[in-house]
Amino acid sequence: MTKLSDLPLRSNLVGLEPYGAPQDPVPVSLNVNENTHPIPDDVVADIVQSLEAAVRGVNRYPDREFLELRESLAGYLGAGLTSDNLWAANGSNEVLQQILQAFGGPGRSLLSFTPTYSMYPLLASGTDTAWIPVARPADYALTPEGVVAALEEHRPDIAILCGPNNPTGTPLEREVILAAYDAFDGILIVDEAYQEFDAERESAVSLLQGRPRLLISRTMSKAFAFAGVRLGYLAADPAVVDALRLVRLPYHLSALTQAAATAAIRHSVTMLATVDDIRAQRDRLEAALVEMGYKVHPSGANFLLVGGFENPDATFEALRARGILIRNLHIDGHLRMTAGTEAETTVLIDALADLGPGGAR
Numbered sequence: 001m002t003k004l005s006d007l008p009l010r011s012n013l014v015g016l017e018p019y020g021a022p023q024d025p026v027p028v029s030l031n032v033n034e035n036t037h038p039i040p041d042d043v044v045a046d047i048v049q050s051l052e053a054a055v056r057g058v059n060r061y062p063d064r065e066f067l068e069l070r071e072s073l074a075g076y077l078g079a080g081l082t083s084d085n086l087w088a089a090n091g092s093n094e095v096l097q098q099i100l101q102a103f104g105g106p107g108r109s110l111l112s113f114t115p116t117y118s119m120y121p122l123l124a125s126g127t128d129t130a131w132i133p134v135a136r137p138a139d140y141a142l143t144p145e146g147v148v149a150a151l152e153e154h155r156p157d158i159a160i161l162c163g164p165n166n167p168t169g170t171p172l173e174r175e176v177i178l179a180a181y182d183a184f185d186g187i188l189i190v191d192e193a194y195q196e197f198d199a200e201r202e203s204a205v206s207l208l209q210g211r212p213r214l215l216i217s218r219t220m221s222k223a224f225a226f227a228g229v230r231l232g233y234l235a236a237d238p239a240v241v242d243a244l245r246l247v248r249l250p251y252h253l254s255a256l257t258q259a260a261a262t263a264a265i266r267h268s269v270t271m272l273a274t275v276d277d278i279r280a281q282r283d284r285l286e287a288a289l290v291e292m293g294y295k296v297h298p299s300g301a302n303f304l305l306v307g308g309f310e311n312p313d314a315t316f317e318a319l320r321a322r323g324i325l326i327r328n329l330h331i332d333g334h335l336r337m338t339a340g341t342e343a344e345t346t347v348l349i350d351a352l353a354d355l356g357p358g359g360a361r
């Protein structure tokens with residue numbers, strides 16, 4: 001049988017593992033930070049109607065510039081943005097890949113503050129961009145001073161600030177974004193995959209005016225309950241959008257994706273109605289974990305990074321055996337868990353209580 005190592009793979013891919021959160025058909029799946037609430041029936045019906053109309057036209061290529069969707073996304077974000085400021089792709093992972101294709105590449109670098117989203121180094125190596133990991137402070141919170149020092153030391157071509165940060169949940173302060181932008185002359189990406197869950201901070205889209213090197217990455221995969229459709233988007237200066245047009249594949253967003261996403265945005269209020277409830281379940285989960293003696297890191301997202309596990313691998317497997325999937329990121333003593341519905345959160349809390357102190361039983 002041919003093995004991967006028998007093939008003439010690009011040297012920077014040798015030894016790498018593909019992104020691989022387990023996809024088990026378990027009853028309680030809290031491992032990839034999805035919105036676990038189903039989409040309401042009336043929204044489903046409207047999306048299906050839009051899809052039906054789109055299917056009648058699929059003998060033709062879709063609108064390469066997906067203008068209607070970009071207008072919808074601009075309206076959803078507000079902040080005076082127009083369709084010229086908006087771009088989208090099949091998940092924000094693809095948006096990030098396009099940014100690296102346009103602004104990274106051989107001889108260029110991408111800096112991010114670790115622990116952070118595990119896809120950043122994979123996207124860097126896939127585009128031959130050097131990845132510069134800079135460790136966060138012990139509480140994971142970025143400060144203007146720390147960020148400026150790292151950017152001045154390393155002078156990256158691209159830097160990513162993830163706020164709220166995955167996997168730590170740490171919120172991102174606006175003063176950090178502003179200090180970072182002024183500290184170097186590269187592309188600054190703010191990854192706002194979880195922004196809708198942060199009740200206290202507004203989106204950085206309001207900072208775009210007059211900052212052409214600032215790119216705000218967003219997704220419909222998390223709060224918007226649309227992970228299966230694959231729709232990520234970007235708000236930035238129109239010149240940045242023109243740069244991404246140079247590297248995107250023609251017609252990269254299918255007619256079905258465009259139709260489904262445009263229809264869903266019409267129902268944004270309904271689609272986001274579960275966000276308050278998810279936040280309440282996150283806070284309830286946090287309180288229960290603290291009560292059990294765990295250390296819970298402050299989170300502005302729909303998940304918690306939890307420390308105090310004696311043997312995270314064993315706890316992960318014990319929960320999996322009970323039909324509960326959470327995330328083991330191999331951070332010392334820690335596990336990450338998504339806040340689900342009230343029922344799912346109850347199952348998780350009960351299982352952890354049953355495992356005893358340190359998740360050891």
Ligand SMILES: *Cc1c(COP(=O)(O)O)cnc(C)c1O
Nearest residue numbers: 091092093117166193219221232
């Ligand atoms: C989930 C996630 C994304 C993106 O996901 P897509 O489904 O590709 O839009 C991007 N950034 C972070 C930090 C995430 O956690």
